[in-house]
Ligand SMILES: Nc1nc2c(ncn2[C@@H]2O[C@H](COP(=O)(O)OP(=O)(O)O)[C@@H](O)[C@H]2O)c(=O)[nH]1
């Protein structure tokens with residue numbers, strides 16, 4: 001499994017220098033890349049739905065593929081495959097492991 | 100009577116278990132949101148009758164969408180003795196949360212870890228006794244689909260039921276109001292009792308998905324598969340249909356006519372030309388309908404529908420809909436009614452209404468019967484499948500047009516998050532159940548609508564007495580004359596107009612009433628129609644039938660689901676208007692081009 005190394009698009013450093021983790025959001029991961037769920041900034045109903053589908057802080061998430069024409073992402077969290085739109089993916093913050 | 104409730108996340112096999120334990124035929128599908136209402140059945144457990152209630156899936160006890168509301172309402176208003184919590188063994192890492200939430204409500208419950216067969220295949224192992232100990236409730240592994248472990252689950256349920264004390268609705272209301280927090284316990288139980296391989300992957304599903312969800316070929320493959328399925332249905336169904344037709348005719352000639360010879364002419368006319376011909380013409384389609392639903396059941400069960408939602412979402416988003424709307428349109432190809440009810444999984448009212456506005460335009464199996472019948476009569480065997488295919492394109496086209504025109508009024512920001520289940524294949528048992536279910540459904544409609552419809556048509560076309568049957572002097576003729584100013588410009592003659600009026604009740608009546616109106620059935624009817632109509636008229640009639648309005652049940656469902664007469668009126672006015680305009684445009688252009 002490929003780890004996220006670097007991506008100049010949506011990334012920012014929490015604490016430059018000290019914190020080795022890099023923050024991205026799920027939508028910026030490429031197919032085949034994976035990371036750790038760091039925060040979920042969704043409204044409540046969606047938050048609970050995502051939690052029930054296995055999106056929990058600290059869990060590994062992998063982007064399996066994305067649909068054409070800016071369509072949804074196919075992701076894998078734990079034992080479950082889930083399809084979600086980029087809009088929702090933007091709300092999920094990912095910590096990539098230190099390069 | 101004691102009562103058992105089935106609870107669990109969507110798509111974990113609750114309905115499959117329900118069918119196994121009750122012998123019922125609740126609809127099963129590899130797609131969350133198949134069960135959208137409660138369904139109860141009584142069974143003998145031990146030596147007492149017990150009512151078992153199948154419920155829609157719930158993700159948790161926090162948010163409740165419309166389908167989940169059904170569950171909450173049930174829990175808050177009905178006493179029950181035992182809750183069977185059904186979870187997918189392969190997804191315990193997330194589904195266990197629901198069991199813990201339910202446990203905190205202090206329900207009398209049993210945990211059934213379903214899909215033991217898949218767990219074995221994917222290398223997931225569960226220490227059920229240890230989990231039972233930690234959770235403080237019985238835990239059993241089983242496979243509702245293949246039956247493994249079912250016997251011991253059944254015995255355990257019987258044993259528990261003997262000691263169970265009912266959970267009172269008042270207490271349940273209190274319990275549901277309090278928030279539940281279980282994150283920590285869940286981690287602990289999982290760590291102690293479940294072993295999931297680090298790379299849980301179903302290699303078959305992964306391989307299939309690589310093809311089926313291919314970025315460029317995914318959609319063409321999807322439509323190719325659909326096309327092939329329809330071809331297969333006709334290839335297999337048409338000979339069966341002629342067989343039924345032939346048998347019905349032979350029975351009529353050999354038994355019915357001699358038997359009714361002594362009866363007065365009006366009675367034998369009503370019984371033979373009215374009911375027998377009318378219902379028989381419709382009944383001949385039963386084999387095709389069964390085949391249709393068998394194929395539908397297979398597609399639903401494979402999990403391909405969720406893939407279709409993934410593939411189509413980007414396009415549907417541009418029409419104000421989402422991938423699930425597309426799946427509902429596909430389900431509408433079977434019957435619009437369950438498809439409309441399936442929209443309950445959507446939370447946003449705007450999205451639900453927009454989806455409900457387009458579903459009635461999907462070419463359901465009842466309309467398909469009309470089109471098969473007419474295309475077989477008026478087009479060459481080579482052209483007929485293409486004509487049918489073109490009607491499916493019109494169905495999609497009008498649905499998309501409707502969405503595009505109404506999306507500005509019904510704007511939603513509903514999140515789109517959907518599970519992709521692994522590919523599964525239905526067992527023979529599941530397919531037989533589904534086929535049988537459709538036959539029963541048909542018989543139900545036949546007794547309710549079709550007989551009454553054809554009798555009415557017969558009366559309208561044979562009275563007042565003394566006039567030539569089916570002529571313009573009959574009541575039907577008068578009605579036809581009344582509608583002529585509207586229907587003449589679209590090429591729909593008086594006979595067809597009567598069929599259209601009754602088609603409003605149910606589309607099956609359309610062919611039944613054609614048989615009655617023309618006073619013929621089988622091959623004679625098709626020949627006669629071919630002689631009295633040309634293809635432009637026939638196609639215009641089919642366009643109108645496709646678009647104008649589904650059937651009374653659909654209208655009733657639209658009302659029930661939307662709870663708004665205004666919405667129903669909008670939907671009806673729009674579809675009748677669109678039907679007329681499309682038929683008019685087609686008919687006038689075709690005529691202008693000299694056809
Ligand atoms: N492999 C396997 N599949 C199952 C089992 N039970 C149900 N299924 C399948 O899981 C899917 C969902 O079943 P259904 O009964 O509709 O689930 P519900 O949504 O909980 O009512 C269907 O495709 C079933 O055929 C099982 O024990 N093993």
Ligand SMILES: [Mg+2]
Pocket residue numbers: 113114115126127133134154155
């Ligand atoms: Mg179900």
